[in-house]
Amino acid sequence: MADFKLTGGCQCGAVRYTITEPAVDTHHCHCGICRKLHGAIFVTLSTFPRSGFKFDQGASNLGTFNSSEKLHRHFCKTCGCQLTIDVDSAPDKIVVATGTIDNGADPGHPRQTLRHAYVNSKVPWYEIGDKLPQQP
Ligand SMILES: [Zn+2]
Numbered sequence: 705m706a707d708f709k710l711t712g713g714c715q716c717g718a719v720r721y722t723i724t725e726p727a728v729d730t731h732h733c734h735c736g737i738c739r740k741l742h743g744a745i746f747v748t749l750s751t752f753p754r755s756g757f758k759f760d761q762g763a764s765n766l767g768t769f770n771s772s773e774k775l776h777r778h779f780c781k782t783c784g785c786q787l788t789i790d791v792d793s794a795p796d797k798i799v800v801a802t803g804t805i806d807n808g809a810d811p812g813h814p815r816q817t818l819r820h821a822y823v824n825s826k827v828p829w830y831e832i833g834d835k836l837p838q839q840p
Pocket residue numbers: 714715716717718719780781782783784785
């Protein structure tokens with residue numbers, strides 16, 4: 705995977721990161737916490753090996769919100785962009801808000817991981833129109 709490289713960052717550009725290993729998972733999260741924090745009816749999240757992720761700038765400009773005891777969400781203090789999530793149970797991984805990857809680049813996840821999660825929390829007026837697996 706020597707050639708794999710993604711760059712990304714927040715909306716205002718204060719926080720920038722580089723990723724050099726492909727994602728192990730990408731899914732659409734319909735949970736109520738992501739909905740409020742991202743201001744979107746569902747949020748796409750990609751999980752990467754932490755060994756391939758680094759902040760190039762702005763790490764000190766990150767705020768942290770612990771949406772649960774074991775889930776630490778990091779956002780840009782300047783523009784409010786939700787960027788990454790640290791999960792205590794998986795310290796060797798980092799969850800990245802997929803939409804913060806530059807130019808909509810492909811996170812490189814195995815295709816079969818793509819799914820809808822927490823669909824029981826989905827907004828009732830939005831009907832999922834694709835054939836991806838749905839987890840309750
Ligand atoms: Zn920002």
